[in-house]
Amino acid sequence: MPEPILEVRDLTVHFYTYAGIVKAIEKVSFDVYRGETFAIVGETGCGKSVTSRALTQLIESPGKIVGGSVIYHREDGTTVDLLKLSPEEIREIRGKEIAYIFQDPHASLDPLYTVGYQIAEAMVVHKTVKDWKEGLKRAVDILRRVLIPDPESRVKNYPHEMSGGMKQRVVIGTGVSNNPKILIADEPTTALDVTVQAQILDLMNKLKEEYNTTLILITHNMGVVAEMADRVAVMYAGKIVEVGSVDQIFKNPLHPYTQGLLRAVPNPLAEIKTLETIPGTVPNLIEPPSGCRFHPRCPHTMEVCREKVPELKEMEPGHFVACHLY
Ligand SMILES: Nc1ncnc2c1ncn2[C@@H]1O[C@H](COP(=O)(O)OP(=O)(O)OP(=O)(O)O)[C@@H](O)[C@H]1O
Numbered sequence: 001m002p003e004p005i006l007e008v009r010d011l012t013v014h015f016y017t018y019a020g021i022v023k024a025i026e027k028v029s030f031d032v033y034r035g036e037t038f039a040i041v042g043e044t045g046c047g048k049s050v051t052s053r054a055l056t057q058l059i060e061s062p063g064k065i066v067g068g069s070v071i072y073h074r075e076d077g078t079t080v081d082l083l084k085l086s087p088e089e090i091r092e093i094r095g096k097e098i099a100y101i102f103q104d105p106h107a108s109l110d111p112l113y114t115v116g117y118q119i120a121e122a123m124v125v126h127k128t129v130k131d132w133k134e135g136l137k138r139a140v141d142i143l144r145r146v147l148i149p150d151p152e153s154r155v156k157n158y159p160h161e162m163s164g165g166m167k168q169r170v171v172i173g174t175g176v177s178n179n180p181k182i183l184i185a186d187e188p189t190t191a192l193d194v195t196v197q198a199q200i201l202d203l204m205n206k207l208k209e210e211y212n213t214t215l216i217l218i219t220h221n222m223g224v225v226a227e228m229a230d231r232v233a234v235m236y237a238g239k240i241v242e243v244g245s246v247d248q249i250f251k252n253p254l255h256p257y258t259q260g261l262l263r264a265v266p267n268p269l270a271e272i273k274t275l276e277t278i279p280g281t282v283p284n285l286i287e288p289p290s291g292c293r294f295h296p297r298c299p300h301t302m303e304v305c306r307e308k309v310p311e312l313k314e315m316e317p318g319h320f321v322a323c324h325l326y
């Protein structure tokens with residue numbers, strides 16, 4: 001049996017806006033296994049970023065985590081609910097044991113400091129190094145690990161002296177500088193050129209093996225899922241609609257939404273040739289559709305779909321779907 005590193009249960013986040021309460025994610029549950037790459041996929045606005053940020057309480061006002069638990073299994077065998085930790089306690093884990101890489105390297109780096117300083121800072125803050133001198137020395141090794149040529153001189157560069165791809169390598173280097181157990185990458189390549197995207201994904205795979213990290217990868221790209229992930233959760237309008245291995249999801253998609261997503265993208269594994277889009281738009285999350293949130297766009301809607309929220313059901317070992325068809 002694979003061993004879970006995270007057990008997420010009924011995670012719910014609401015945003016209290018003037019227009020009303022945005023029910024961004026509702027009772028989201030999934031496990032992440034130690035050492036795997038777990039992808040979260042879905043259209044824009046479906047709640048991927050909110051889910052990944054909520055794992056370490058990284059939700060700012062007007063957002064609030066209103067329910068659920070995130071059980072983290074530490075390497076020493078103890079477990080902790082990350083949502084129950086105080087701000088100080090969670091800050092100690094975030095950036096050290098659980099690190100993030102965000103989409104936009106420009107926003108992740110401070111233009112006023114050299115990249116070496118910024119990598120060193122991440123290690124100094126979490127006491128991975130004993131002082132700044134050691135931090136700056138280690139920063140050179142990290143730049144070398146993320147395959148930046150001439151790291152001894154690059155370490156003194158300011159962000160504006162680097163290309164977008166190189167900056168994202170620095171951000172990734174900062175992310176892995178404390179040797180995190182879990183790396184959460186939210187659309188890490190979306191802001192980059194297509195050719196650079198492949199290089200960055202390669203680099204993340206390499207580092208993941210080298211550091212024995214668990215990777216949670218947020219993406220809207222099914223091709224990236226096929227390329228990178230072991231398992232995948234498909235989200236729609238703030239709910240997980242299907243979870244399974246990449247093989248299960250690509251070869252035997254059960255949820256009508258997953259089936260639509262796979263038809264909407266050229267899919268190397270299932271060899272689907274046609275391009276189709278899913279009619280309709282993502283619903284407003286202030287007043288989400290009753291019952292199954294996908295029912296207004298679903299080709300198979302039944303009476304029960306309007307009335308009852310479908311629960312995730314295990315259809316074959318490890319393959320879960322939330323749909324009244326099953
Ligand atoms: N600060 C906020 N105030 C109000 N609503 C918010 C806020 N942040 C997020 N939301 C809502 O939460 C929902 C989920 O957003 P989230 O950013 O998680 O989507 P996403 O799947 O990551 O989309 P994308 O692919 O565009 O990054 C959206 O409906 C969004 O409108």
Ligand code: NI
Pocket residue numbers: 048049050186
């Ligand atoms: Ni996002």
